[in-house]
Amino acid sequence: MKTPRSAATGEERLIARHFRPLATHPGALGLIDDAAVLSVPAASELVLTVDAVVAGVHFFPGDPPDLVAKKALRVNLSDLAAKGATPAGFLLSLALPQSVDDRWLKAFTRGLRADAKAYGCPLLGGDTDRTAGPITISIAAFGTLPKGAMVHRSGARTGDRIVVTGTVGDAALGLALRRAGNARPWRLRPRERAHLSARYLLPQPRNAIAECIRKYATAAMDVSDGLAGDLGKLCAASGVAAIVDVARVPLSPAARRAVAAEPRLIEMALTGGDDYEILAAVPPRAVAALRSKAKAKGVPVTEIGTVVRGKPAARFRDREGKQMLFKRLSFSHF
Amino acid sequence: MKTPRSAATGEERLIARHFRPLATHPGALGLIDDAAVLSVPAASELVLTVDAVVAGVHFFPGDPPDLVAKKALRVNLSDLAAKGATPAGFLLSLALPQSVDDRWLKAFTRGLRADAKAYGCPLLGGDTDRTAGPITISIAAFGTLPKGAMVHRSGARTGDRIVVTGTVGDAALGLALRRAGNARPWRLRPRERAHLSARYLLPQPRNAIAECIRKYATAAMDVSDGLAGDLGKLCAASGVAAIVDVARVPLSPAARRAVAAEPRLIEMALTGGDDYEILAAVPPRAVAALRSKAKAKGVPVTEIGTVVRGKPAARFRDREGKQMLFKRLSFSHF
Numbered sequence: 001m002k003t004p005r006s007a008a009t010g011e012e013r014l015i016a017r018h019f020r021p022l023a024t025h026p027g028a029l030g031l032i033d034d035a036a037v038l039s040v041p042a043a044s045e046l047v048l049t050v051d052a053v054v055a056g057v058h059f060f061p062g063d064p065p066d067l068v069a070k071k072a073l074r075v076n077l078s079d080l081a082a083k084g085a086t087p088a089g090f091l092l093s094l095a096l097p098q099s100v101d102d103r104w105l106k107a108f109t110r111g112l113r114a115d116a117k118a119y120g121c122p123l124l125g126g127d128t129d130r131t132a133g134p135i136t137i138s139i140a141a142f143g144t145l146p147k148g149a150m151v152h153r154s155g156a157r158t159g160d161r162i163v164v165t166g167t168v169g170d171a172a173l174g175l176a177l178r179r180a181g182n183a184r185p186w187r188l189r190p191r192e193r194a195h196l197s198a199r200y201l202l203p204q205p206r207n208a209i210a211e212c213i214r215k216y217a218t219a220a221m222d223v224s225d226g227l228a229g230d231l232g233k234l235c236a237a238s239g240v241a242a243i244v245d246v247a248r249v250p251l252s253p254a255a256r257r258a259v260a261a262e263p264r265l266i267e268m269a270l271t272g273g274d275d276y277e278i279l280a281a282v283p284p285r286a287v288a289a290l291r292s293k294a295k296a297k298g299v300p301v302t303e304i305g306t307v308v309r310g311k312p313a314a315r316f317r318d319r320e321g322k323q324m325l326f327k328r329l330s331f332s333h334f
Numbered sequence: 335m336k337t338p339r340s341a342a343t344g345e346e347r348l349i350a351r352h353f354r355p356l357a358t359h360p361g362a363l364g365l366i367d368d369a370a371v372l373s374v375p376a377a378s379e380l381v382l383t384v385d386a387v388v389a390g391v392h393f394f395p396g397d398p399p400d401l402v403a404k405k406a407l408r409v410n411l412s413d414l415a416a417k418g419a420t421p422a423g424f425l426l427s428l429a430l431p432q433s434v435d436d437r438w439l440k441a442f443t444r445g446l447r448a449d450a451k452a453y454g455c456p457l458l459g460g461d462t463d464r465t466a467g468p469i470t471i472s473i474a475a476f477g478t479l480p481k482g483a484m485v486h487r488s489g490a491r492t493g494d495r496i497v498v499t500g501t502v503g504d505a506a507l508g509l510a511l512r513r514a515g516n517a518r519p520w521r522l523r524p525r526e527r528a529h530l531s532a533r534y535l536l537p538q539p540r541n542a543i544a545e546c547i548r549k550y551a552t553a554a555m556d557v558s559d560g561l562a563g564d565l566g567k568l569c570a571a572s573g574v575a576a577i578v579d580v581a582r583v584p585l586s587p588a589a590r591r592a593v594a595a596e597p598r599l600i601e602m603a604l605t606g607g608d609d610y611e612i613l614a615a616v617p618p619r620a621v622a623a624l625r626s627k628a629k630a631k632g633v634p635v636t637e638i639g640t641v642v643r644g645k646p647a648a649r650f651r652d653r654e655g656k657q658m659l660f661k662r663l664s665f666s667h668f
Binding site for chain 2: 012029032034035036038040046048051057058082083085091092093095124125127130131132134150152222233237
């Protein structure tokens with residue numbers, strides 16, 4: 001329970017030293033108030049999301065603190081991107097074990113500060129507590145977009161194309177690699193191993209194309225729990241089915257080599273988590289425009305399937321047109 | 335690390351069963367989307383706050399789950415009240431150990447639902463994760479108020495009166511009582527013991543008078559880390575000093591009896607945490623109006639001191655006019 005300590009200002013010092021430099025938004029009030037204040041332009045509305053990362057669950061306790069900070073923020077930025085929203089700021093809730101020292105916090109806030117700047121998403125406020133458990137970082141992030149413009153999961157219509165950004169499965173393979181330790185499986189080159197590991201360690205959210213998603217997608221979400229399961233959720237929300245040609249699902253060269261060495265890995269790639277790509281349904285006539293606009297922003301978009309009438313579900317076909325059955329559709333903590 | 339489990343929809347089932355019934359706000363989208371959406375009226379702005387409660391730090395692991403839920407929400411509602419904001423909704427981030435079962439969650443969400451309704455602060459979205467540590471509940475709460483109307487900590491001016499709502503120190507004494515177990519100190523009657531314990535277990539945030547605070551206070555904050563330290567923070571933010579007459583600080587009958595039995599407890603009452611009352615600076619001419627308007631809402635307001643020129647600090651005088659020196663000013667986790 002709360003045990004007062006002699007240095008009453010320990011928490012204030014911690015905030016002043018590590019977090020105040022991040023409070024660049026005027027509404028953060030230098031982190032000296034109980035709350036932050038945010039204006040939302042009259043023609044806009046606010047998009048709100050929250051995601052936590054927990055040591056031992058979402059990252060390894062020994063991961064570099066600056067990358068842990070970036071991951072914690074980016075998993076939220078990815079949600080904003082998929083909804084078509086422009087980042088406006090975030091609140092940070094930290095539960096820290098005694099083992100976390102000044103050096104860890106310094107690196108953590110360095111990472112957080114860099115990404116807050118890079119993505120235009122400043123710290124608005126926060127809360128820091130002690131825990132007897134693992135480091136727990138919960139971030140609530142806010143974005144804005146024109147009123148009524150949020151891209152929901154529920155808007156996919158029969159005939160829409162299913163598209164996905166970037167490549168799928170890298171992070172899941174990267175996690176498997178880390179678990180394998182020195183076993184070095186799948187005949188990967190060092191550069192390929194590094195690529196997959198980096199994709200697990202640090203998501204690359206697609207905020208650069210949030211506006212394109214808003215303009216062209218009928219439905220969208222970020223792929224955080226695995227393509228197969230997440231597409232299933234989009235289908236359920238939209239009341240449609242989707243058929244995906246697995247051969248069209250974009251894999252990185254590293255993932256392709258791993259799957260070539262061990263074909264069953266395709267299931268890991270399609271159902272593993274942490275991709276943080278955008279999955280969207282797009283009317284056929286809009287696919288080319290989305291691809292070209294996104295490409296101009298440096299984001300590859302690949303058409304992988306079609307929305308069809310039928311019992312809401314995501315169906316994956318192999319090269320022979322046979323439906324693939326997965327042991328599990330996506331990651332779940334519960 | 336993330337280990338996919340066979341039941342891919344465990345998390346979805348948990349959300350559907352326990353949390354969807356709370357998602358009464360249309361912007362929560364039934365909790366089936368990546369994010370929530372919130373409109374802020376053109377003449378208003380948003381007030382944002384975040385506070386976490388951790389088992390073993392802010393509550394006892396065996397506390398009734400419905401009261402834990404209410405405490406987690408109310409510590410945030412208290413911040414909104416002190417800023418003069420009307421609750422608009424909240425995001426919930428839960429980290430749960432394996433030991434948390436369906437029954438715990440059922441009671442937890444029952445409490446959360448009751449308070450969300452009572453305070454007009456609906457669930458907008460959330461995130462649920464596993465943790466190897468204690469139950470960790472982080473809530474980000476949002477309120478609205480007319481643009482520019484937020485009551486800051488920094489507005490106190492020389493000559494203002496210092497006022498506080500309700501009574502101070504009950505929760506700190508209640509916590510001490512719980513720690514004392516069967517020792518039953520301070521010659522308290524059963525009803526008085528119950529009063530103090532209840533004040534620790536369940537804050538009573540002062541949202542009923544948010545509008546009065548907005549109208550009359552030049553500066554305000556909620557008292558969560560102890561009156562002495564929190565008033566010190568208000569003084570620091572405002573660049574003023576404050577002198578408080580300890581004899582005027584409102585104590586409940588239970589706290590008065592405890593202090594009578596053991597005079598050193600006055601320090602615990604003035605520096606202990608978890609009061610969740612509102613501390614405010616009010617121009618002298620506005621004190622009577624604030625007191626009468628607040629009284630009409632069922633909230634007692636007591637004048638306890640004065641804002642003076644000087645080195646920013648809160649000074650507490652005893653009955654003889656002598657300055658009291660505390661071992662510590664307020665609670666801090668760090």
